[in-house]
Amino acid sequence: MLASRRLIWEFGMSTPQASPPPPLPIPGLAALLSFLIPGLGQIVQGLLSRRPQRLYKGILFLVVLLGMFMYGQWLGDWQNVYVPHFQEYLIESRPEAAYRLWPSDRFMPPFLGNLRTRLQYVAQFWIGVVAWPAIWNYHFPDWPLLGNYQLSPGAMKAGEARNRADVVRDADQVESDRQYNTDRRYDIAWMYTVMAGILNLLVIYDAWAGPVRFAPGKPAATPRN
Amino acid sequence: MITASTLLLATADLSLYWHLPILIVLVNLVYSASRYDEPGQILAHALRGMFYIVCFLGGVFLVLVILHTVVARWW
Numbered sequence: 001m002l003a004s005r006r007l008i009w010e011f012g013m014s015t016p017q018a019s020p021p022p023p024l025p026i027p028g029l030a031a032l033l034s035f036l037i038p039g040l041g042q043i044v045q046g047l048l049s050r051r052p053q054r055l056y057k058g059i060l061f062l063v064v065l066l067g068m069f070m071y072g073q074w075l076g077d078w079q080n081v082y083v084p085h086f087q088e089y090l091i092e093s094r095p096e097a098a099y100r101l102w103p104s105d106r107f108m109p110p111f112l113g114n115l116r117t118r119l120q121y122v123a124q125f126w127i128g129v130v131a132w133p134a135i136w137n138y139h140f141p142d143w144p145l146l147g148n149y150q151l152s153p154g155a156m157k158a159g160e161a162r163n164r165a166d167v168v169r170d171a172d173q174v175e176s177d178r179q180y181n182t183d184r185r186y187d188i189a190w191m192y193t194v195m196a197g198i199l200n201l202l203v204i205y206d207a208w209a210g211p212v213r214f215a216p217g218k219p220a221a222t223p224r225n
Numbered sequence: 226m227i228t229a230s231t232l233l234l235a236t237a238d239l240s241l242y243w244h245l246p247i248l249i250v251l252v253n254l255v256y257s258a259s260r261y262d263e264p265g266q267i268l269a270h271a272l273r274g275m276f277y278i279v280c281f282l283g284g285v286f287l288v289l290v291i292l293h294t295v296v297a298r299w300w
Contacts, residue, residue, distance in 0.1 A: 021262070053262045060258055064251050184241050192244075195252065202259035212260050 024210050025049050031208035034058075036128045038065035038200045041207030061203045065196045069127050072192025078149065079178060080190045081124050081131055083138040085154035087113025089168040114138070120190050123197040126204075131197065249278050 024030065025048045030041030039061030046055030073081060087110045090098035099113040100106060108116060115122055124131045134150040136143075141155035153171035156164055179186045206212075250271075257270035 051262070053264060056264065057258050057262060057267070061255065064255055068251060188241065188244055192248075195248070199252065199255045202256065206259045211262050 021210070022049070024054075024207075027208045027210075031204050034061070034128075034200070034204045034207040035126070038062055038128060038196075038203050042203070045207065061200075065127065065200055065203065066130065068192050068199075069124075069130060069196040072189050072194075072196065074189075075185055075192065076189030077178065077182070080186075081121065081150045081193055082118065082134050082152055083111075083114050083121050084118055084171070085110075085114060085138070085152055085156070085164075086117045086168060089154065089164050093165050111138075120194050123194040126197040126200050127193070128200065131193075245282075249275050253278070 024045050026045065030045050032041070033044055034041035039058035042054050042058030042061060044058075046052060046058055087099060087108060090113070091107050091110070095107075099108040099116045101108055107113070121131075121134060124134075131150070133145040134152065136145050137150055138152040138155070141152055142158050144151060153175065154164070154168040156167060160167065162170075182189075253271040253274040254267070257267045257274060260270060261267045
């Protein structure tokens with residue numbers, strides 16, 4: 001009796017499930033769609049399998065996660081999702097401070113070192129296409145997507161008159177000023193975007209494998225004497 | 226006339242701690258929705274998660290208040 005009450009409390013099931021739900025359609029494609037746009041995979045699965053609860057869930061993911069990501073960007077003046085060019089500057093000008101591939105003494109490749117500089121982007125990336133202009137702008141600074149959206153600080157454009165050290169120093173100054181002027185909002189802003197990206201990993205998994213549910217029929221663990 | 230932009234600006238100027246309930250609700254809703262399909266179960270699980278988090282944060286808050294008010298006098 002106590003064990004069943006505990007199950008109800010922990011898993012929200014008032015009655016044990018009689019049979020497992022039917023398998024979800026197109027799990028791989030749905031995971032890819034949810035990776036591109038949060039919740040899109042669940043929406044398509046809901047439409048294909050005529051399961052409205054899955055459709056509503058997809059809409060919830062879409063609104064909440066994209067809302068969190070966009071709100072975080074807006075709080076951060078649309079300047080907190082980017083991959084900087086910093087490792088190149090360190091390798092060229094301050095090799096003693098450049099990121100290295102532990103345990104060897106070799107420099108990290110620039111892209112990897114720059115992600116190490118901006119770990120937030122490793123989480124932001126998983127929100128999908130809305131975070132990917134940063135990758136484009138990192139590799140192709142001369143052809144930026146969507147104006148000033150997710151530009152790469154420290155990028156050397158063609159015909160740039162300044163050297164890399166000056167470009168990086170100027171970009172760093174702009175970032176420092178922004179942090180100073182926006183106070184704690186600066187950190188709250190990128191936190192929203194990072195949390196949205198991490199939560200989308202759960203959404204991708206849900207699209208692929210279905211909800212993580214308590215296995216029906218599994219006996220409850222008996223306490224040791 | 227209150228526009229959406231005005232409301233967004235208002236939330237940006239709010240105290241830092243007003244982001245906390247927003248984040249607790251949103252994170253728990255998404256996490257619970259990744260565990261269940263039924264709206265009732267999602268809501269029940271999310272409410273329980275919110276309750277746990279609020280209790281944990283409340284406990285930490287109480288410990289800090291005690292440290293600040295009571296223990297500090299003995300120091």
